[in-house]
Amino acid sequence: MNDEGKPVLYAIVTGSPAAHDVGTLVELAQADGWDVCVIASPYGLRFIDADALAAKTGHTVRSQYKDPGTPDVLPPADAMIAAPITANSLAKWAAGIADTLVLGLLVEAVGKGLPVVAVPFSNRAHLGFPAIQDAIAKLSGWGVTMVTSQPHKPGNGASQIPLFPWGSAWQALLDHPRTSLTS
Template identity: 60%
Template sequence: MSVPHQPDGPPPVVDLPSTAGRRPVLYALTCGSPLARNVGTLVEAAQRDGWEVCVVATPDGTKFIDPAALAQQTGHPVRSRYKNPGDPDLLPSADAMIVCPATVNTLNKWAAGITDTLVLGLLIEGQGKGLPIVAVPFTNTAMAAHPAFRDSLVRLRGWGVTVLFGDPYFPLHPPGAGEAHLNAFPWQAPLSALR
């Protein structure tokens, strides 16, 4: 089945679900990228906007973050693996999700319906529930040029996911140059897309 191409441009306005007097819960999902080191910036901005934030990382994402510091910042443990059968849920249910940074690997698996990490399971389940989801890929020009990645972006957009990619959000960088661009990343952009 082919999904129509959606040009890069301003994200659609997303209607947030009613939260019945409580703060809405945002899942900040992060993947294995050096940009994940700064996910606390997203947490802080989301909290200023009135969100209760929970951080969930892919196993490779945990290599770049400080789970203890993020747990202190959010008041929730940082999850990275599926819980054992019978264990209680440690996080409140999400009202919206931002996956940032989203790696090529995670986006391609998500578009293929693969749930071999907790982040992917949450994204696929959240999509099935109709939650607002914003995906922000962070990759280099060589990886972004792969046809499967481009097809995955088109598929996810076609399914209602807001994808903030490349210009005008954040210009792609050449391979090996990502570290030089981390401090310029527009962490407010995915939050603005949820408003």
């Protein structure tokens, strides 16, 4: 909870063009009374307007670990939605690799038992790769709710961006069995 007693959502984006529309998720969560912080992977930062999102949320968009000994500028998360999350980030997350702020937060969230929803967005070839399928299965087994978007043909992702399931991701978090513990 933030200082005003609102639950805090970390909206996490990785390097996908679908990240451009994360403001849709911000609006859905804010309409339900949540405080939202956007956190982007270094590649995810390329696809968003960090200044506009900071203005919309009242929080700096973070993409790097903070310096040792400095206070965190964001309130602690009560829940996280990783949307869109790339195949690369899924594989690293399931392996416990925390080489970016986004992955460090996601690894920690599973360890803390926070409600987490992930929406993989990549092409069929990536998402069908056995190691990525294993990552999805492991993360699901550890309590992460996976919301599926339609896997697309390689090179055809731009046509799928308007269909990205922001509303389904938000509803999955509201329905997550651990969310009742935080809101």
